[in-house]
Structure formats: structure tokens, C-alpha cells
Amino acid sequence: MLDTAQDHETLLEVNNIEVIYNHVILVLKGVSLSVPKGGITALLGGNGAGKTTTLKAISNLLHSERGEVTKGSISYRGAPIQNMDPASLVKKGVIQVMEGRHCFEHLTIEENLLTGAYTRTDGGAAIRQDLEMVYTYFPRLKERRRSQAGYTSGGEQQMCAMGRALMSRPETILLDEPSMGLAPQLVEQIFEIVKAVNEGEGVTFLLAEQNTNIALRYAHYGYILESGRVVMDGPADALRENPDVKEFYLGMSDEGRKSFRDVRSYRRRKRWLA
Amino acid sequence: MFYREAGDFKTSYRDDGQTFPIRLDRWGYYAVLAVAFLVVPFVIDSYWANAVLVPLLIYAIAAIGLNILTGYAGQVSLGTGGFMAVGAYAVYKLMTAFPGVPIVIHIVLAGAITAMVGVLFGLPSLRIKGFYLAVATLAAQFFLVWLFNKVPWFYNYSASGQINAPERTMFGWAVTGPATTAPAKYLTCLVFAVVLAWIARNLTRGTLGRKWMAIRDMDIAAEIIGVNPLTAKLSAFAVSSFFVGIAGALLFSVYLGAAEASEAFGINKSFLILFMIIIGGLGSIFGSFAGAAFLVLLPVLLKNLLVAQLGWPTDLAAHIELMIVGALIIFFLIVEPHGLARLWALTKEKLRLWPFPH
Amino acid sequence: DLVVPNLSYRTGPYGANGTQYADGFNDYFTLLNERDGGIGGEKILTPECETAYNTEKGVECYEATKGDGALVYNPLSTGITYQLIPKVSADKIPLYTPGYGRTSAKNGKVFEWVFNAPANYWDGASVAIKYLLEQNGGDLNGKKIALVYHNSAYGKEPIRTLQELSKKHGFTLSELPVDPPGQEQKSQWLQIRRDKPDYVIMWGWGVMNQTAIQEAANIRFPMENMIGIWWSGSEVDVLPVGAAANGYKALTFHGVGMDYPVYEDMKKFVIEPGKASQGGPHVGSVLYSRGMYAAVVIAEAIRKAQELAGTSAITAAQLRDGFEALDITPERLTELGLPDFGPEVKMTCDNHGGSGMSRMQQWDAAAGKWTLISDFTEPDQEILAPLILEDSEAYAKEAGITPRC
Amino acid sequence: MEFLYASEVLVNGLMAGVMYSLVALGFVLIYKASGVFNYAQGVMALFAAMTLVGIMEGRVPFAHLLNAAFGLHADSFGWTVPAALAIALTALVMVGLAVAIEKLVLKHLVGQEPIILFMATIGLAWFLEGLGDVMWGADVKVLDVGLPQGISETVETATNNWFGYGFFVDRLDIWAAVIAAALVAALVGFSQYTKQGRAMRAVADDHQAALSVGISLQFIWIMVWSIAGFVALVAGIMWGTKSGVQFSLSLIALKALPVLMLGGFTSIPGAIVGGLIIGMGEKLFEYFVGPMVGGATENWFAYVLALLFLVFRPQGLFGERIIERV
Amino acid sequence: MQDGYITPDGRQIGPVLLDLKNITLRFGGVTAIKDISFDIREGEIRAIIGPNGAGKSSMLNVISGFYVPQEGEIWFKGYKRGPMKPYEVARLGMARTFQNIALFEGMSVLDNIMTGRLNMMKAPIWSQALWWGRAEREEVANREQVEKIIDFLEIQNIRKTPVGRLPYGLKKRVELARALAAEPRILLLDEPMAGMNVEEKEDMCRFILDVNDEFGTTIALIEHDMGVVMDLSDRVVVMDYGRKIGDGTPDEVRSNPEVIDAYLGVAHE
Numbered sequence A: 001m002l003d004t005a006q007d008h009e010t011l012l013e014v015n016n017i018e019v020i021y022n023h024v025i026l027v028l029k030g031v032s033l034s035v036p037k038g039g040i041t042a043l044l045g046g047n048g049a050g051k052t053t054t055l056k057a058i059s060n061l062l063h064s065e066r067g068e069v070t071k072g073s074i075s076y077r078g079a080p081i082q083n084m085d086p087a088s089l090v091k092k093g094v095i096q097v098m099e100g101r102h103c104f105e106h107l108t109i110e111e112n113l114l115t116g117a118y119t120r121t122d123g124g125a126a127i128r129q130d131l132e133m134v135y136t137y138f139p140r141l142k143e144r145r146r147s148q149a150g151y152t153s154g155g156e157q158q159m160c161a162m163g164r165a166l167m168s169r170p171e172t173i174l175l176d177e178p179s180m181g182l183a184p185q186l187v188e189q190i191f192e193i194v195k196a197v198n199e200g201e202g203v204t205f206l207l208a209e210q211n212t213n214i215a216l217r218y219a220h221y222g223y224i225l226e227s228g229r230v231v232m233d234g235p236a237d238a239l240r241e242n243p244d245v246k247e248f249y250l251g252m253s254d255e256g257r258k259s260f261r262d263v264r265s266y267r268r269r270k271r272w273l274a
Numbered sequence B: 001m002f003y004r005e006a007g008d009f010k011t012s013y014r015d016d017g018q019t020f021p022i023r024l025d026r027w028g029y030y031a032v033l034a035v036a037f038l039v040v041p042f043v044i045d046s047y048w049a050n051a052v053l054v055p056l057l058i059y060a061i062a063a064i065g066l067n068i069l070t071g072y073a074g075q076v077s078l079g080t081g082g083f084m085a086v087g088a089y090a091v092y093k094l095m096t097a098f099p100g101v102p103i104v105i106h107i108v109l110a111g112a113i114t115a116m117v118g119v120l121f122g123l124p125s126l127r128i129k130g131f132y133l134a135v136a137t138l139a140a141q142f143f144l145v146w147l148f149n150k151v152p153w154f155y156n157y158s159a160s161g162q163i164n165a166p167e168r169t170m171f172g173w174a175v176t177g178p179a180t181t182a183p184a185k186y187l188t189c190l191v192f193a194v195v196l197a198w199i200a201r202n203l204t205r206g207t208l209g210r211k212w213m214a215i216r217d218m219d220i221a222a223e224i225i226g227v228n229p230l231t232a233k234l235s236a237f238a239v240s241s242f243f244v245g246i247a248g249a250l251l252f253s254v255y256l257g258a259a260e261a262s263e264a265f266g267i268n269k270s271f272l273i274l275f276m277i278i279i280g281g282l283g284s285i286f287g288s289f290a291g292a293a294f295l296v297l298l299p300v301l302l303k304n305l306l307v308a309q310l311g312w313p314t315d316l317a318a319h320i321e322l323m324i325v326g327a328l329i330i331f332f333l334i335v336e337p338h339g340l341a342r343l344w345a346l347t348k349e350k351l352r353l354w355p356f357p358h
Numbered sequence C: 001d002l003v004v005p006n007l008s009y010r011t012g013p014y015g016a017n018g019t020q021y022a023d024g025f026n027d028y029f030t031l032l033n034e035r036d037g038g039i040g041g042e043k044i045l046t047p048e049c050e051t052a053y054n055t056e057k058g059v060e061c062y063e064a065t066k067g068d069g070a071l072v073y074n075p076l077s078t079g080i081t082y083q084l085i086p087k088v089s090a091d092k093i094p095l096y097t098p099g100y101g102r103t104s105a106k107n108g109k110v111f112e113w114v115f116n117a118p119a120n121y122w123d124g125a126s127v128a129i130k131y132l133l134e135q136n137g138g139d140l141n142g143k144k145i146a147l148v149y150h151n152s153a154y155g156k157e158p159i160r161t162l163q164e165l166s167k168k169h170g171f172t173l174s175e176l177p178v179d180p181p182g183q184e185q186k187s188q189w190l191q192i193r194r195d196k197p198d199y200v201i202m203w204g205w206g207v208m209n210q211t212a213i214q215e216a217a218n219i220r221f222p223m224e225n226m227i228g229i230w231w232s233g234s235e236v237d238v239l240p241v242g243a244a245a246n247g248y249k250a251l252t253f254h255g256v257g258m259d260y261p262v263y264e265d266m267k268k269f270v271i272e273p274g275k276a277s278q279g280g281p282h283v284g285s286v287l288y289s290r291g292m293y294a295a296v297v298i299a300e301a302i303r304k305a306q307e308l309a310g311t312s313a314i315t316a317a318q319l320r321d322g323f324e325a326l327d328i329t330p331e332r333l334t335e336l337g338l339p340d341f342g343p344e345v346k347m348t349c350d351n352h353g354g355s356g357m358s359r360m361q362q363w364d365a366a367a368g369k370w371t372l373i374s375d376f377t378e379p380d381q382e383i384l385a386p387l388i389l390e391d392s393e394a395y396a397k398e399a400g401i402t403p404r405c
Numbered sequence D: 001m002e003f004l005y006a007s008e009v010l011v012n013g014l015m016a017g018v019m020y021s022l023v024a025l026g027f028v029l030i031y032k033a034s035g036v037f038n039y040a041q042g043v044m045a046l047f048a049a050m051t052l053v054g055i056m057e058g059r060v061p062f063a064h065l066l067n068a069a070f071g072l073h074a075d076s077f078g079w080t081v082p083a084a085l086a087i088a089l090t091a092l093v094m095v096g097l098a099v100a101i102e103k104l105v106l107k108h109l110v111g112q113e114p115i116i117l118f119m120a121t122i123g124l125a126w127f128l129e130g131l132g133d134v135m136w137g138a139d140v141k142v143l144d145v146g147l148p149q150g151i152s153e154t155v156e157t158a159t160n161n162w163f164g165y166g167f168f169v170d171r172l173d174i175w176a177a178v179i180a181a182a183l184v185a186a187l188v189g190f191s192q193y194t195k196q197g198r199a200m201r202a203v204a205d206d207h208q209a210a211l212s213v214g215i216s217l218q219f220i221w222i223m224v225w226s227i228a229g230f231v232a233l234v235a236g237i238m239w240g241t242k243s244g245v246q247f248s249l250s251l252i253a254l255k256a257l258p259v260l261m262l263g264g265f266t267s268i269p270g271a272i273v274g275g276l277i278i279g280m281g282e283k284l285f286e287y288f289v290g291p292m293v294g295g296a297t298e299n300w301f302a303y304v305l306a307l308l309f310l311v312f313r314p315q316g317l318f319g320e321r322i323i324e325r326v
Numbered sequence E: 001m002q003d004g005y006i007t008p009d010g011r012q013i014g015p016v017l018l019d020l021k022n023i024t025l026r027f028g029g030v031t032a033i034k035d036i037s038f039d040i041r042e043g044e045i046r047a048i049i050g051p052n053g054a055g056k057s058s059m060l061n062v063i064s065g066f067y068v069p070q071e072g073e074i075w076f077k078g079y080k081r082g083p084m085k086p087y088e089v090a091r092l093g094m095a096r097t098f099q100n101i102a103l104f105e106g107m108s109v110l111d112n113i114m115t116g117r118l119n120m121m122k123a124p125i126w127s128q129a130l131w132w133g134r135a136e137r138e139e140v141a142n143r144e145q146v147e148k149i150i151d152f153l154e155i156q157n158i159r160k161t162p163v164g165r166l167p168y169g170l171k172k173r174v175e176l177a178r179a180l181a182a183e184p185r186i187l188l189l190d191e192p193m194a195g196m197n198v199e200e201k202e203d204m205c206r207f208i209l210d211v212n213d214e215f216g217t218t219i220a221l222i223e224h225d226m227g228v229v230m231d232l233s234d235r236v237v238v239m240d241y242g243r244k245i246g247d248g249t250p251d252e253v254r255s256n257p258e259v260i261d262a263y264l265g266v267a268h269e
Ligand SMILES: Nc1ncnc2c1ncn2[C@@H]1O[C@H](COP(=O)(O)OP(=O)(O)OP(=O)(O)O)[C@@H](O)[C@H]1O
Pocket: A021, A022, A025, A027, A045, A046, A047, A048, A049, A050, A051, A052, A053, A054, A065, A099, A210, E164, E165, E166, E167, E168, E169, E170, E195
């Protein structure tokens, strides 16, 4: 595991970016992040904080949603990547797993996985091998390999999207809500996979996750976003111990976890930034 | 700076649901109506009436009709020309069979007849969706035109199959036939356009409109939350065809005065009106007017510019006009895929923030 | 100046045909302007407006040009003609539709402002049958004739006449509509191949013509037994088919080719100085000649009107009088440098359609030109007159017109 | 005898259907690769055919415009180009067109709804129609690349010997059938069994997701539009040979639509089978029922026939199942 | 079957509202649901859990009439339900949310929620066309109800926003609002809390509990967050590979070895 204290080469650097949708809706108001090589960085925050937007800004997928980065810069290995098209970015080794699965409905599960290997040039055998690897990670996918992805269950599609990204043998994976809709033991498993891939192959991760608890358990470093701004960042361990984070993101009060049934009064969200 | 909704509070849900919740919009709208009714009729000449305003209003009605079906209910139709033909032939048969009845009633009845035909051809929409449906509506287009061409009863057995609108008057003014004056034509169409736009607006902001939009956005979910797709889709076909039928009736009786099914109501008409709503904005009444204005005015403007001003040969001008209109359509789609109406709304949104950038 | 708008179409499905017609129309007036300084000292302006064969654009063109003192319209489209008939009647501007438009407009009592001399569709149908009668020694009994027609108002025009004629002459008529544009005519021609009619009469326009001729050649239908109306008998219809079109016949109401003295002037004043419409690529073609013929008739009517009105700057209403007093004799045609180019045209208050005479031409593929093979023939007025009366009276009743003259 | 006539109609219907299929194929390709219903396919066929004739006859492009603007009299270079070379050159022009379309239109419309893209292709159709006319003139052009036309005597004598009645089959149609079969075989192989084919189907499903796995929309679209341009050229050659190269050629798109609908928008074999069914159906209907109802039924009957099939299979005979889930 | 039932924590729960008997659902070769029976009682919160692809969503689809099971019977309010279209089922008093959010993206939040009340608005078309009489009255009356729900779910400030622009979590909330607007007897929720953080989940739980308390709405809930399931639900059904492998109170389920094996992985708390 990567020691956060160690000084590591910064792979991806997001510098004070601003994102506007439709020319009028300002969503990110100056977000800066840096993702070290070989690390797992978590991006946390509530609904609408701008996690997805940040990831899409990095992978250049904003364009098709009529959003644009109006200020700031993004660089990968020191080179600016703002105006690169997503395909070349994937060739450079950055791949994104999008929120909401986005499987290719009409393709079978296996074909979906194979499209993940689209940019690879290391031959059919290696691709086959990775396919088997994905199937060992997600046996459920193997059972459904011949089904059209559109007809598989929500969780199966999530596995498919993850598997597809793994197939491209990337250097950096941007994961948007990988645990969404997955059964508990699978959530653990996904993060185990993340960890294994990270440690075994040195793949860098930037993940946006609502499940703060587990994200902070696996991540090395975390950023907390709120209303389009980074309100707190720090090593994962430190964040876990922060009382605010504990209360608002981990659902723990001083007496430990309390029952959802007992939250009798609506708590007003405390804002770091008024 | 002047465009603000701040301070414009609503104290009842009724006010909040009105068509133009922002005061400035409302005034603008009244001003446009006042000019349209009180000024234009006195200054209009037959060129402006016949070449610009009358077709504009009639196409706007048809565009609203198609917009209800395609923009609100999500059922792409390429049968508009055919349905307009139904309106035209219905009004022709009614006019010649019952000369004593006021023409306005005939026109409305023609709309009603078209609505019934529309429902009939809407039936496949229960099974067929998307582009498959669009292509299927072409069956209506071709079949209807063929029918009006082949069955002499529809054109009162005239030698060539053309229909001609006889003269009919309202309040002593001719509104159809050769003696119709420009203001009479214009006002007839204007009244229909305004009333129908108002009805369309009411329908689309109410229960029926929500049903249509639900079906458009996600038909399965709509069905699961309790929308009966059968009635929702068929009512969209009926209302839409009603509008389109009236447009067809006006096109034939007030505007052209003579028509032949395959020429006046061919497939090109269907495409033209589909263009209008896409350029104008799907799911927007204002957009229907904007789109109609765009596609009626642009060719006329270009022609005047290229031929009258620059003196180019007409054929070259016509070819280049095609290129320009085609390119402009693409350009507009790129700038704002949701049409002129959305462009207008975004401008307003920006104005509201002005002078702040966001 | 006198304004004669040219509502032409050089684009769209019939653009290839419309272009040639419009060129002929323009060039003749250019000739008059260049050679004679116009008519009676007045230059003729022919502002062109593109209709694309589309009725609404036609209306726009009409409205756009009528304010400039337009004297007469000639839109080369039956659809637009129907559109304009009520409008010109209200605006009191003549509409001249040689060989197309509304047939019963021949009745000047009802259609005061519409002229369609020298011949109309029903004349054409009748002359075609007459020609066939001649070929068959005056007897068509038991013969089979198929009509292949453009499925539109235009194409349906001859049906009534042919039905009447079939009763009179005892031939059987089968009707085969072709939907425009008409690139696919397999069914129609297989039917012809099976039924083996003796003759095929064709009422087509645009791509339908050449496809029909091609299909006829494909099934080896004898070309000389196929007769087109004048709108189905131009170079564009036969050239694409090549040698197989040899022998195809079509009606015409004017001469073709450049063997007329007028072309000497045309060359000198129009073509060589580079004033020809579009640079003159179509000079002398069938449709060019027809456009020119329309211009000749209009020019003669203007001349007549000037004579009657005693002024050179005539109005549209005076031009109507000119049309109604028009008499283009063979001598006059010779004077114009167009000997035997068209039939004698004589119009009166009640006859706006002239004599209805037309003649037959035949395509010579090897020489690449049309040759005239019959003289001007009169149609069978016995059959046509009552039909015209019936149709025009129905219109009068519908539109509330009291016949004049 | 009646039966023989009907069979002749049937055979010719099948042949006519193949001609429709040639146009429908182009639609299918583009739909499969981008979910775009490319209305401009018909105009592309016209444009390709015009360009081919223009190159073969050595016409000066934009002659009319140049002449009008600069008072020139340029019409022809005065040379002629052999058909094979001209076809190759035209194919290159179509590739150029594909690149231009991607750069100027599609690129800016990534992720938009299908109807918007459909609309853009109509805009494109208008533009190309105008461009074709300005470039090569609006006159009727004769296209002759050496394909034979007219009744096939082999078939006629053969059938005469067998049945006592010589069938009419156009030699051009026989060629069309051969070419169509070859095209379909090649295209099916490409789209089902290659990586690019799979990527193409992925793009059709979800532009964003395709981008996110590194598929270059630009490349896929240029590739597919180029292939569709080539298919349009083939269709243009066949139809242009049959009835001359002029505006109406673009309207054959309307004959291809029912074919497409019946076969399924996403199926290449569907385009062929659909064409055969439509061609046969409309001809037989016109033959048996047409005379009773006044004829000219083919246009609408093709659509009604397709509609009937759709009521039973809403995605067309071979189309991909429309996924309906919540 | 007894009328009334007391949960271990002492809550009184009513008679059986919805009874599913031997449901089997197949898609071609895949059997999504194999012979499952269970019931849902009036006023209870009934959770359905199971691994991915177990058939939970399919079960909800069967209940709401979107899928028609090959075998089995569905009894609702004591009557056997014949073959019914989904919209007819909705009119019986069932509302639901969807796993993959199924909002009407082109409409505003307000309009989306108003669609929940469509079945209560019955003004004739002419009244709607003229916006006069019944149509207008109904519009205002229903709008008031909807505003109550908007207040309840604390989404006042996005009332007029097109839903397409909303972030995931808010969309889920709007979906819940739409379902509530229909004033259903039984509310079917498919992973209402996926993609939310703890704080937001707490809010959602609150809403669900309140609906259940205040209106006595019966709730069927699919959720993967075991904390939520165990805390909220009165009874839990566990599915795996289309079969039912457990049914009972949270505590019973939690200690069921088969459930631990197939789903929980470890004994949960
Ligand atoms: N296409 C769009 N147009 C307009 N606004 C948008 C668009 N997409 C997102 N937004 C807005 O941007 C803000 C941030 O959204 P984003 O999806 O990045 O949040 P998030 O942190 O990923 O939330 P969640 O956890 O719910 O996924 C939200 O307020 C949302 O309304």
C-alpha cells in the first residue's frame, strides 16, 4: 500500500477549474486536485456536489452534455489534456467508468467487454486472458456473457462497466460511483479489486463515491466537494477521524453508528462554506 | 437589467400557472397581439399577405399541430401533408355541399374530420415506435394523397382532379375565392392562429399535456405510473390532426384557392413542417411560430437578396439558396439543438443574470 | 418598358425541362430588344422568378412580380396555372398557357383572362387519335390503345377525351398511371408486354418520359407505335435512352431545329454578343423552341394591343384585347423569320384556344434530332366542344361567373 | 398463362426490390454506426452519380458559377476519363465528403437525440442537392459505365423453352442483383466479425460510453460515411444507368424507406430481404389489385405492406430487438 | 391467515394487502423468478434483498404489471388480479420508483410530480382546452397537494428546474415525490438510496418512515444497504437466483445461514 507520507509523482493535476453547463449553469467553482501516480484518490461529497462533473471534465466528456471548462487547467503527466479528444486520452491510459453504467445495450456482455479492449494493440491472446480475468472477478458476468447487456440487471450492468474499463489495461481509472446498486459483498469485492489492481499493477485510481465509509477505507487521499468547491482534503486516515466527516459522511455520532429509524429530526446540513 | 423576475411574486397557484409568468413577457405578448390585430390589417398589401403572412400563420397552425404530436407526445410523424390534404378536401366537400353554412364552421368541421382520420392512422403507434413509426406515417401520407387523386367524388368529378375554392363571405367580406382582399385573408388566418395557439397552450400545460410529455419522455414509465398509452397517444393524434386539418383547410380555401393533392400536399409538405418544429423548438408553441417564420421568410429573403439585390441568375440563386438553407439548418442545430425557442429562453436566462456572467 | 415576368423553374424534379423553355422565352425577347429596340419602341423586361414547379413558390412569384406592372404570365405548370386563374381574374392580368394549364379555359366566355392557344391537352389527345386513324386507314375498331400517364392533374387531363374518342372510334383504352417522379415503371410495362396494345400514348413529364421510353425499348415495344404528348417529346426524353429510342413519336405545335431564318438574327444579336440566356446551350431544342414560340405569341399580342390601344405603353387589360384580336397568319410567321413554325392562331372573345392544331414529330436517333412527319392537323371539335362547354360552365357555376361576349 | 404472367411480375418485383435494397443498404450502415437516420442517402447517390458523370465527361466543376461570376465560358476540360478510373476518383470524392460531414456536422452533434441528427441529415440533403447542381449543373446527364441494359435474351429463350413463355428480365437488374449480393456479403462480414464493426455498433448504442472506452467517434463516422458514400455511388450508378442522372434520382430514397422499415433499420441482410419482399409485394399488388382501384398503388402499398409487418414485429424482420426495460 | 400481526418491536401491522403465490417468470432461457410466494401486509415496510441479478427488480415489475409471470397468482386487497395493463394496476393504488431513474427528463420537477396525480384529474377535454371550469379548479387543487409533497421532501427550490439537470440523488427524491403524489395504497421502491451518502440516506429513511407512519402507506423496498434494510423494515424477503431463500424479520434473516452465504457474506452486525 502506498504510504501517503511518501512524496509521489503527481500524475493528474486539476488546477482551479470552472465548469459551466449550457453557457449559464455554473457548476464547478474552482476545483483543484492532484492525483499521485499509483495512488487511490477519493472524491467525496453529497448529491450535486460536482463529482461527476469533475470526472467528466478530466476525461473530456463534458462536451457532449453542452458543458465546458471555462477556467483553469488540467494536465496529465505534466502535459495539458483539456483539448484532447476522449479517444486519445484513453490511448494515453486514462479511462473512465461512467456513472449510471452506460453499457452498450444491444451488444452482448462479452462484446461489451471486448469494446473495452478497443484501443489495445497487444494481440488477441492477451485480450482473451484479460477477459478470463474479468470473468474470475465477476463470475456472474460469465453466466450472462451471451445476453444483451440491455436485459441484464442493474448490478450486472455495473459489473460489466467495471469489467469493460479493466479490459483496456489503463494506467489511470476514473471511477464514478463504482458501488452503486451492488450487493454488499460485491461492494467489498469491487474495492478489493481496486486495491489488487492498484497494488499489483500500479494502476492509479480517482474515484467518486457516495459510500464514504468504504471509500475512505481503501483510498489513500480524499477530497471533499461541496457545491462545486473543495471544502476539505487530506489523507484518508485523517479524514476518517475528522468529527465533521464522521458525523455527516459516515453517519456516526459519538456513540457509534445509530439506527436509521432513530433519526427522528431532520438534521440541517452543516456547511463548511456558508 | 430590465429583464427581471425579481419582485414579480405570485400569491396563488393560479397566477403561477399562467402562460407568461414574467410581467415583461406578458406585456410584450400583448403588444405583439395589438400590432397584429390593429396595425397590420391596415398596412398589409397582397404581396405581404400572400407571400409571407398568410402562409406563415397557416404553417404555424400546422406546426403547432405537429408539435403536439411530435414535440409533446413524442410520436414522430411524416404524414402531415396527408392530413392537411384531408382538411383541404373535407372543407372543399363541405363548402360545395352546404354553401349556406358559414365557412368558419366548415373549417372547424374539416379539422374534426381530420382528427378522426388521424386517430385511425395513429393506431399503429401503439405497437410501433420511433423512426419506425415515422416511416409508418408515410403510409398515411402516400395513401391519403393517392386516395384524393383517385376517387373522383373527392374532387367533384372535375376533369383534372383539381379542387377550386368557391367564394364564401363572413360579415359581408369575402374570405375565400378570388375577390378576397389581403386584410380579410390575413385576419381570418390570424384569428384561427391565435385561438388555436391559445388552445394548444392550455392543453399542453394541463393534464393532457402532461400525459403526452410523459409518454414522450419514457413511455414505459408513464404506463407504469398510470398513463393509458392508448388514450394518450390517440388523443395526441386527434388533437394534432385537428390542428393540421384546419391548417390544410385554410391553406386550400383561404391561401391557395386551388389545390391538387399530390402537388400541394405531397411529402415535401410533411418534411417542411417537421423542419419548422425542429428549427423552432420541439415542445414549444412559440417555437412553432418561430420555425414557421424562419422557413417562410428565409427563402423569400434569400431570393430577394440574391436575385433582386445581387442580380444573380435565378437558377444559380435557387441552388445556392438550397445550400444556404441546408447549411443554416445544420448551423442552428449545432448552436442549439432544441431550436429557436430554447435559444430565446437561454437568452432570457442570461438576461436575467445580466450584468453578472453567471 | 413592358414587363413580361418569366416564372420559370430551373431546379427541382423538372428543372432540366424548365430551363430550356425559359431560355427560349428569354432569348426571343432579347432578340426583339436588341434588334428592334423592343416592341413599338418599348423594351420588354423579362424578370425571372424561380418557382421550382411548386405552387406556393409560384404564388409568391406572382405576387412579387405583379406589382411591377406585369402584363402576362406564363408559368409552365398546370398546378400553378390553376392557382393563378382566380388570381389573374381578380387582378385582371392575362395568363397565357400554350399547350398546358386548364383546357376548358379555351372558353373565353368564362375564362376572360386565360388564353391557351394554339392547342390544349384535349386537342392533343384528339390529334393523336386522328393520326392513328390515318395510319390505319381511318379505322381503329378493335385496336388496343394504352395511355401511360403522369398521375397528377396534368396527366389525367386527356382521359375524358380519349374515353369519348374510344366510344366513337371503337378502340379499347387502358389507363396506366405512373406515380411521379416515375423512375420505376416495371408494372406498367409488364402489363403492356402482356396486353400487347397496338399503340401507347404517353402523357409524361420529367424523368417519367425517359424511363417509359427506356422500358418500352426494353420490352421491345415498337417505338413508332408510341406517341407522346408534346411534353413528352423533347431531347431530354430520348437522348438518355440512346439508339433504342429511334422512331419514337411525339406531338408538337411548333417547329424544331435551327433551320429558320430567325436564327440568323438570333445568332447575330443574341448568341454571338453573349446575351443568350445561360450562354445558350440549348438553342434550337424542342423545349427551347416552345419557349420561343410562347414569346412570339405574346409579342404578337402586345403588338396587336398597341395597335388597338393606340399607345405603346399598354396595360394588362389592353393586352387582353390584343390577345382576343390576335391573328397570326402563316404570312406573318414568315415575316417573323419562322415560316411554318406554328399553326395559324386566331383568337376571339369566346375562343381563347385557337384552332387546336398540332403535328407529329419523330426522333431520329442516328441524326440526333426530331423531324416533322405530319402536317398541322385539326382536332375533332365535334367531340371536344361539348366537353369544353360542360367543364367551363361547371366552373362558371361554382365560381359565380356570368359568361360574357 | 395467367400464372406465368404473374410469375414474370414476381420475378421482376424481386429484381426491382434489389434496386431498392442498394439504396437501403446505405441507410442501414449509417444507422447501425451512429443511430443516425441519414435522410441524405438518396441525395448522396445523386451527388455521387453526378460527380461520376462530371468526371467521366471532363466537365468543369462549378462552371456555371464561375461563368456567372467571372464571365468565363468554361464548360469542359475537353477530355474524357475511363469509367473505372472515374469510379475510383468518385469514391475518393465520397471519402472527402465523409470527412467534411464529420468535421462540419456530426462532430458538433455528439450525444444529441436521434431526431436532431435526422434533421441535420435533411439539412445536409438540401445542401448537397444545391451543391450538386452548382457543381455539375441541373441538366439530365447520361451515365454509361458499360453496364448492359434491356431484356436478357438468355433468360427469355430459356424460359420460353421451359414454359412456352419468354420471361422479361432486365440485364441491368441481373447485374444489380449480383452486385448487391457481393456488397451484402462484404458488409455483413465487416460489421459482425471485425473489431471496427463491433465498435461501430457500440457507437450506435451510446456515444458517450463509446468515447469513454476510447472509440474515436471521428474515425468510426468517417469510415462508415465513406462506406455509405461508396454504397451510394453503387446505387447511383445503377439508378443513373436506368433512368439518367438528374434530380429525381434523389427521390429513390423514398422507395428505400419501406424496405428499411420492413427489414429493420439495423440489419444488412434485412435490407436485402426487405427489398425483395417490398419489390415483389408492390408489383404483385399493382398487377392484381391495381387495375381494380385505378392503379399507381405502388408508392403507398409499399408502406402499407411494411406497416403490416411492423405491427407484428415492431423492429422489422431482422432488426435488433427494441430494448424496453425499467 | 391471521388478520393483524404484531412485529417484534411491537408495531401493529394489518392484514395481507398483497399476496404473491408461486410466481414464476422466465425470459427465454433465463428464469428470473422461480416459484416464489410471499405476502405484504397493510401498513408494513417489506424489504426485498438479494444479490445482483437475483430477480428483485423483476419481482417489482411483476407486481406493477409490467412483466406478466408465466405462472402464479397475484392477490390484491383480497381479490385475485386478472391480467392487467400496468396503468390499470397503477389505478388500483400502486405507485413505484425505478432502479434506473425513470423521470420524464423533458419536464420540470413540478410537472413530473404532477404526473403522479394524473389519475385524479378528470376534466373533459374542452374544459382543458379553454382552461376554464373544472380543468382550472382541478389544476389548482392538485397543485396544492403537490406543493405539500414538495415541502415534505424539501425540494422547493428546484420546483421549476427541468429534471434533466438535476444530480442523481435529487432525481431519486423527485421520483419518490412523484410516487407519493399518487397517494398510493402501496409504494414500491427500487433501490431508492443508491448513490447517496449517509446523510442523504438518513433523510430518505425519514421520508419513508414518515409516509409509512402518517399515511399508513404500505411499502415494499429493495435496497442493498443492509443498515437501512435492517433498521427500517418489518419483514424481509431474501432472493437468490430467482428463488426465495429467506423470509422473516430482520433478525431472523440476518442469522439465516443460507442468506449469509448467498448475500451478506459476513454475519451483519
Ligand atoms: N447536463 C447538465 N446541465 C445542467 N446542469 C447540470 C448538468 N449535469 C449536471 N448539472 C448540475 O451540476 C451539478 C453537479 O452535478 P454532478 O452530477 O457533477 O454531481 P455529483 O456530485 O456527481 O452528484 P451525485 O452524487 O448525485 O452523482 C448539479 O447541481 C447538477 O444540477
